[in-house]
Amino acid sequence: MPNFCVNKLAQPTGDHEVHDLTAGCSNLPAPSSRLALGNHASCHGAVRAATGHYRQVDGCYFCAPACHTR
Template identity: 55%
Template sequence: MPNYIVNKNAQANGDHEVHETTCAHGPDFWNRQDLGWHADCKSAVRAARVYYSQSNGCYYCSKPCHTS
């Protein structure tokens, strides 16, 4: 079960990206909101939406939850 985080800074389209903590494309430490351990990215994105309603999975580490 991976540990997930969400980027506090939105992308240009307004999405806050959800990453596994080991992702090389994740945000800097001070721009992370910890989401804890989740069985999959879908659960992590749901948790991120508590903080940011427009949340999305990372293309690289959470591809099943990534939307264009």
Template identity: 50%
Template sequence: MSKYYVNKNAQSNGDHEVHTLGCSFLPNPENRIYLGDFSSCRPAVTEARKHFKQSNGCYYCSNECHTS
């Protein structure tokens, strides 16, 4: 299980990236929302979409959920 977070700040394409704790691209605490502990990025991205419709996995730490 990993702890997942979503970035409150959108990327230039509008995506809010989902990161695991320990990712070198994890945003500062004030710029992220804790999503929970998950065994993969898929349920974390689903949870992130409750906050931001356009959510996507981080290329580096959640690559299997990175789609754009």
């Protein structure tokens, strides 16, 4: 099951990006900028979990494309 994190630092758009740590993403935030979201069956569950921490959340274009909306 994929393991996800969300970037603690917002993008210029204000979005906090959700990343799949098991997908080999080359755009992962630095370890100190990651908030662990745990294991989820898909990025959709991870995005829901991240909205409990941040108002504006989006999936990474590269490792969570099904949840990338902006």
